[in-house]
Amino acid sequence: MSKSDHSKGLIGFILPSMKTKIEQEFVNYIEKYVSKNGYHLIIKITRESQFEEADAIKMFRKLDVKGMIIFPTEKETYNEAVLRLTLDKFPMVLIDRFMVNISTYSVTSENEAGTFEAVSYLLDKGHTNIGLISPVITNTVTDERAKGFEKAFFQRGITINKNLWFILNINEISASRTPKRILEFLLANPEITAVFTMNAELARYTHIAIDSIKKRFSRDIELLTFDSPGLSDVTYIQQDIAQCSKKTVELLLEQIDGKYDPKRIYVPVELKMSENETLLLTELT
Known part of the structure; x- marks a missing residue:
């Protein structure tokens, strides 16, 4: 048998x-x-x-x-x-x-606790103008991570500038288009000193944009993300x-x-x- x-x-x-x-x-x-x-x-x-x-x-x-x-x-x-x-x-x-x-x-x-810890880490390092790059918040995962982001600011009494949130339609996220759009967003918001991305894919695209800005303008932007993007210089939340x-x-x-x-x-x-x-x-x- x-x-x-x-x-x-x-x-x-x-x-x-x-x-x-x-x-x-x-x-x-x-x-x-x-x-x-x-x-x-x-x-x-x-x-x-x-x-x-x-x-x-x-x-x-x-x-x-x-x-x-x-x-x-x-x-x-x-x-x-x-x-x-x-x-x-x-x-x-x-x-x-x-x-x-x-x-x-x-x-x-x-999700909420992990994002809270990551954003708190950035705030503790002195970053207050933190960008958020996310797909449209349509499910419980992105919703909880957004709440964790907000909670980190609220607990410290720091006002969130949601003009620094870049929300992308999931159907429009691609390797050919998204890095350029993120680059444009970061250039339009020079006050951003750190960025949190909702997932590894967006982290990789953001990393490309940040590298471009660093080479062209010597402007350093710290990047944190949910899930490993496979980049040795990026701190991330591991599930x-x-x-x-x-x-x-x-x-x-x-x-x-x-x-x-x-x-x-x-x-x-x-x-x-x-x-x-x-x-x-x-x-x-």
């Missing part, structure tokens, strides 16, 4: 893309924990389409999956197919995002994707085993210093 004959069944995993390192890590770790518990994982990529998301849910139910893990699209409104799973109490866990005012299982990183994945699978198995007690789990994040900052701190101590 083959090993596959012992499978307890299928688990469906729906995610918007496989472009980012975070998404790739989620696939890696979720597959690991699903397999470890005797199930097989099947994956559907929605490419940020709620229609594809709904079709994937329909397909998985026809395949008689035991449960679903869903990394929702960036859309502002909830997908009715996801809401139906919740109403049916079908075993499901949302990762990275959650539904406001709707009782369901979800696992997210501490614990392994722990997020482990908790997600545990919550799903709890439902498959017959327990239904919706909860939201927050997984701690960590501020990781750039090589430059680590070297500076070492020299100071």
Whole structure:
């Protein structure tokens, strides 16, 4: 008898893309924990389409999956197919995002706390004119990170200048256009001394713009971001994707085993210093 004959069944995993390192890590770790518990994982990529998301849910139910893990699209409104799973109490866990005012299982990183720590770090270094570069704030992740940014200022009694917030339509973010637009924004706001970006992709584009400004005008702008952009001179907030994945699978198995007690789990994040900052701190101590 083959090993596959012992499978307890299928688990469906729906995610918007496989472009980012975070998404790739989620696939890696979720597959690991699903397999470890005797199930097989099947994956559907929605490419940020709620229609594809709904079709994937329909397909998985026809395949008689035991449960679903869903990394929702960036859309502002909830997908009715996801809401139906919740109403049916079908075993499901949302990762990275959650539904406001709707009782369901979800696992997210501490987005607000992480951004608060990062922006507080910049404020403690004397930066007050801090730019924010973000996709349109349409989901719980960007909303929580924006709240963390604001909270850092409010707790210190410092006024936020939201004219220094550069908000981009997600469909318009690209390697060919975005660095130039960020450069124009930074040149139009010479008072900015530091920038916080909402994700690694925007951090890479901002880094290109900052490099250009530094070479042309000798103006230095400090950059912090959520998630590693793969740049040694950038301090960033690191999510614990392994722990997020482990908790997600545990919550799903709890439902498959017959327990239904919706909860939201927050997984701690960590501020990781750039090589430059680590070297500076070492020299100071």
